[in-house]
Amino acid sequence: MKSRKSVKIICLVLAILMVLTLFTGIVVHLADARSLTDIDREIGEARSQINNLEGRRETIDDQLSELGDRLQELRVQEDAYLQEVAILQDQLQLLEERITLTEEQIAIYQQMILDKEQRLEEAIAREYEQFELYRLRIRTMEEQGHVSYIQILLGARSFGDLVARMHDAGEIMNADQRIAEALERYRVAVGAYKEELLSDREELEILIAQLEAEHAALEIERANLQRLIEEIEARIEANEIEFAALEEEKDRISVELAARSAEMTTLSAERQAAIAELERQAAAGGNPGGGGMGGEPARRGTGHFVWPSDFTTNVTSGFGPRARPGGFGSSNHRGIDIAAAGIYGTNILAAASGVVTFAGWNGGFGNVVMISHGNGYSTVYAHNSRNLVSNGQNVVQGQVIALVGSTGASTGPHIHFEIIRNGVHVNPMLYFT
Numbered sequence: 001m002k003s004r005k006s007v008k009i010i011c012l013v014l015a016i017l018m019v020l021t022l023f024t025g026i027v028v029h030l031a032d033a034r035s036l037t038d039i040d041r042e043i044g045e046a047r048s049q050i051n052n053l054e055g056r057r058e059t060i061d062d063q064l065s066e067l068g069d070r071l072q073e074l075r076v077q078e079d080a081y082l083q084e085v086a087i088l089q090d091q092l093q094l095l096e097e098r099i100t101l102t103e104e105q106i107a108i109y110q111q112m113i114l115d116k117e118q119r120l121e122e123a124i125a126r127e128y129e130q131f132e133l134y135r136l137r138i139r140t141m142e143e144q145g146h147v148s149y150i151q152i153l154l155g156a157r158s159f160g161d162l163v164a165r166m167h168d169a170g171e172i173m174n175a176d177q178r179i180a181e182a183l184e185r186y187r188v189a190v191g192a193y194k195e196e197l198l199s200d201r202e203e204l205e206i207l208i209a210q211l212e213a214e215h216a217a218l219e220i221e222r223a224n225l226q227r228l229i230e231e232i233e234a235r236i237e238a239n240e241i242e243f244a245a246l247e248e249e250k251d252r253i254s255v256e257l258a259a260r261s262a263e264m265t266t267l268s269a270e271r272q273a274a275i276a277e278l279e280r281q282a283a284a285g286g287n288p289g290g291g292g293m294g295g296e297p298a299r300r301g302t303g304h305f306v307w308p309s310d311f312t313t314n315v316t317s318g319f320g321p322r323a324r325p326g327g328f329g330s331s332n333h334r335g336i337d338i339a340a341a342g343i344y345g346t347n348i349l350a351a352a353s354g355v356v357t358f359a360g361w362n363g364g365f366g367n368v369v370m371i372s373h374g375n376g377y378s379t380v381y382a383h384n385s386r387n388l389v390s391n392g393q394n395v396v397q398g399q400v401i402a403l404v405g406s407t408g409a410s411t412g413p414h415i416h417f418e419i420i421r422n423g424v425h426v427n428p429m430l431y432f433t
């Protein structure tokens with residue numbers, strides 16, 4: 001049993017290995033079957049992706065630079081506002097200290113006024129008491145009869161008694177007069193001092209009102225500055241978020257560019273291998289551009305040119321005089337037009353190896369590619385929907401250099417193909433059968 005089981009396992013492993021070997025051979029065959037056209041198309045697509053990514057990265061760099069400048073300006077403005085707030089805070093603190101001192105002064109003046117008022121009341125009370133004493137004395141004198149100053153003197157029993165009586169009466173009168181005058185002066189002085197204190201207190205209250213109004217104005221200014229700072233901080237935060245998002249996108253683009261560059265390296269190596277294979281076939285007498293297309297008869301080059309389309313061999317307008325197509329085309333056709341249904345977007349191939357001398361827009365020709373092949377020969381490919389090569393680029397025979405379009409003065413999608421020999425346009429069909 002174990003032996004049979006082992007045999008089954010071995011057979012299963014061998015079968016899997018055979019399948020894998022077959023699959024690997026198919027994959028290798030498919031890889032070998034990839035044409036230079038396919039590789040160039042992929043290179044063109046990869047190069048277009050790289051150009052787009054690099055353009056996007058440059059745009060992001062510009063946006064990052066602009067955002068960086070904007071953030072710097074906002075931070076400078078924020079610092080200026082913060083400095084103003086700090087100054088206002090110091091001013092508010094000084095005002096609060098002045099208000100506190102003024103309130104303390106008012107409290108002291110109020111206490112002084114209260115003290116003076118109490119002393120005034122005491123003086124008034126003493127004056128009233130003295131007045132009552134005068135009233136009592138007068139009433140006593142009236143009860144005892146009117147006694148004049150002369151009578152008091154005449155009542156003296158001796159000269160010494162007279163002198164004593166005169167002295168006592170004078171002292172009493174002077175004392176009464178002094179008390180009355182002192183009380184009056186004190187009352188007047190206290191009243192004046194009280195009025196002065198009230199005036200000072202009124203001035204202090206006005207000063208406090210002014211300080212409080214200034215304090216309120218500074219508080220409003222500080223609140224406005226604080227609001228501006230909050231707005232700036234919000235803008236800074238929004239710009240920082242946008243900045244981070246752009247940096248993240250830039251990093252992603254850099255990763256994608258690295259991947260596309262690696263792909264370009266791989267495709268370039270594969271292209272070199274394909275070119276080497278084409279050169280080998282050419283050396284062996286083959287014609288890499290002469291296969292049939294869509295059931296149409298193949299056009300073979302009689303010299304070193306290959307047919308510029310791998311989609312169709314159908315010529316819709318020949319070389320030389322013709323009616324102007326659409327009323328705006330040339331009446332002296334210096335090339336041939338190659339077209340067929342569904343041709344739009346298909347490949348345009350380099351008829352021979354050479355150097356691109358022009359790739360761009362050329363008026364009625366739309367997107368044009370011109371290639372110099374040496375020995376006085378050059379070719380032109382016009383009305384392209386998109387050029388896949390650039391000025392100064394080396395191309396090889398059969399390489400995809402553009403895609404069929406209808407740009408410029410064109411009545412429909414086609415390849416306008418020209419061959420120029422020593423500066424003179426010649427009929428391209430002389431080079432094909």
